[in-house]
Amino acid sequence: KDKINSANYWGWSNGLPGVEDKVEAGLITQVETISKVLGGVPIHFYVSVDMEAVKEIVDIMGGVWYDVPKDVTDWNGRLLVGKGYQKLDGLKFMYFIRSRKGSSDRVRAANQQAILKAAFSQFKQANKLIYAPQVFLGMTRNVRTNLSIEQILALARFATQKIDSDSISNNxxxxxxxxxxxxxxxxxxxxxxxxxxxxxxxxxxxxxxxxxxxxxxxxxxxxxxxxxxxxxxxxxxxxxxxxxxxxxxx
Structure with missing residues (x-):
């Protein structure tokens, strides 16, 4: 046994039979590990987005308004994002979701979930979710998924028509x-x-x-x-x- 986030590394490092792409091997191993943790609940699809893609997506969508609960600084005390309600560009959005100085992982996870819900709500209200497939096609080097473009289109349409932030639950x-x-x-x-x-x-x-x-x-x-x-x-x-x-x- 090891930390669950190590599964990606072990899959990438050791590979999988019949899978030539090391990145794909890591993602498949991660998905299979999470499924085992849940007692065999099947996980059919995955989307892996690196931090550079997150930054680009937020900038393409025009930024996200959010009330930052406290100053975000680096380990040397340099201010990265100030406290208060503001419009975050991609870089500041990335700083906020990656910050864990002075907080537990659970606090950071809660912050990430909250700002992602805020981003979803704002993008939907501005009717920007319909651009998700085009955004995906423009950054395939930074996004890995086993979803087809048809499935991505269907999900974007479903999210636009059927989902609001209040219906999203966290566990x-x-x-x-x-x-x-x-x-x-x-x-x-x-x-x-x-x-x-x-x-x-x-x-x-x-x-x-x-x-x-x-x-x-x-x-x-x-x-x-x-x-x-x-x-x-x-x-x-x-x-x-x-x-x-x-x-x-x-």
Whole structure:
């Protein structure tokens, strides 16, 4: 076992039988891993968007108005986005959704979900969602998906006609943070360990699928700094874990 967001790397690094594209192998491995976490719920489609594409999309759509809850700074204290209601261009939008200084991953995930809902609402109100297929075709180097262009057109039409921001719900897999190691890896890192009984209930409530909770996840004890086997830089980390560490987002 490893962090769920590591699945993409392992698929990219090790490859998959019959899949020549390493990026595609990583995405397929990520999708299959998430499906396993959910107890076998099938995930038929994926869309992978890199940060440069996010920046471009926001700029093409004309920016997003949003009330930034607090100043966003880099690790040296340089101001990137000021607090308050403002129109964010692509670069500031990207700074905000990537920021995790002083906050947990769950806070960052909540911020991302909130601003994405705001962007969806504004783009729909301005009738800009109909341009989604053209935007996709213009940045295929930065967007990977197994959706066909016909499916993308249908989804854009459906979102324009049938969905509003109030009908979008968010669910998070319950769990707790612990620091420790896993077999085969000596360094200690923060992990988000799932509450499996609650995972079972969430899967049943959303998909109507009954799955087994399975054994609880456990970590090896955190390494002590004086441990001679500890590699430089190992031990409990002060850095937050990655966003996708066992967090499920819509």
């Amino acid at each position: 998070t897999l319950a769990g707790r943070y612990e620091s420790g190691g896993i077999p085969g890896r000596r360094e200690s890192l923060p992990y988000y360990l799932l509450d499996h009984p609650k995972r079972v209930k969430l899967v049943e409530n959303i998909w109507g699928k009954v799955v087994e909770p399975g054994p609880p996840d456990t970590l090896l004890p955190p390494l002590k700094k004086e441990d001679p086997e500890t590699e430089p830089g190992a031990g409990p980390s002060d850095e937050p874990s990655e966003l996708e560490d066992f967090l499920l987002e819509p």
